Amino acid sequence: MKASDVMTVDVVTVAPSASVQEVAKLLLAHRISALPVADQNGSLVGIISEGDLVRRTELGTDHRSSWWLDILANRSNEELATQYVKSHSRRVEDIMTREIITATPATPLRDIAKLLEKHHIKRVPIVADGRLVGIVSRANLIQALASQRKPDQPDTTSDAAIRDKIMAQFKSQPWSKHSTLNATVQGGTVELWGTVGSDAEKEAARVAAELVPGVQVVENNVIVRPVVAGF
Secondary structure (H helix, E strand, O other): OEHHHHOEOOOOOEOOOOEHHHHHHHHHHHOOOEEEEEOOOOEEEEEEEHHHHOOOHHHOOOOOOOHHHHHHOOOOHHHHHHHHHHHHOOEHHHHOEOOOOOEOOOOEHHHHHHHHHHHOOOEEEEEEOOEEEEEEEHHHHHHHHHOOOOOOOOOOOOHHHHHHHHHHHHHHOHHHOOOOOEEEEEOOEEEEEOEEOOHHHHHHHHHHHHOOOOOOEEEEOOEEOOOOOOO
16 A cells, blocks of 8 residues: 555645644644645645644743753753744744655555654655645554455465465564474464574564464464573
């Protein structure tokens, strides 16, 4: 699946000239945590989130410290000025994040997930020809996962073929390189055998087997090697 298969297309946006109060009202009205900022041509120029509104002078939550503490903290005038603008300006363009992580409609969902994880963000704007066309959030990925359907036709894969795929899975995984994993299959029921170095590896072996088409039940008989002191 790709971004265009799951993205929200009716995206609520805000103009760079909008006020902080307008942003707060939109976030509450639409029950969202961030807004893409788009210019009059529909081009994405930034994003503003709840986090950008936390430190505000109107709320008394802005950063306040004495001048000598600022000196001790080695804060530059530039840093202090930037902080001041962030907490005092009433315009979106002064507060928004300008360095935006984006993707295209053709971006695979696995790459979207990587972007969310790598940059610790909750959403990725989708851009085509410089224009905002949608947004993919964590919620969209969960929705895609929930909508996955099992095949309507029963799997007729032979036990031998199932075992070959399971063993291939074990061979391809870095966590199983020092294990002695084995599997037997009868009527779609898989029995796992062998030894591994940890409970996590034992559970990973079970999951790897369950992912193979045709597997009905997995009986995990794998043994976890005891840790020997000095080795």
